[in-house]
Amino acid sequence: SCPFAWWKTQASTFPLLSNFAKFVLGIPATSVPSERVFSTAGDVISAKRSNLTSSNADKFIFLSHNM
Structure with missing residues (x-):
């Protein structure tokens, strides 16, 4: 019933x-995890923050998504 358990027992074979x-x-x-990141990116990168460098935008998205 559990594919992971079955493959664990069959790993030697x-x-x-x-x-x-x-x-x-x-x-x-x-695709929910990736859509969640795109949603976060849309919240972080806005018209007021259009001058962010890509490096800083990546950092903001990472922090927003992981906090």
Whole structure:
């Protein structure tokens, strides 16, 4: 019932495939996290802050998203 548990038990039989399965199964099934970052970026970069450098904008977005 749990794909992660199954691949963990089968890791000795299929080592390469097991690592690949862990990688693929770890990908989020929705785009919500990326959409959340775009929303935060829209809030941070506004007309009043149009002169921000890309480096500073990245820092503001990181701080806004992670606080």
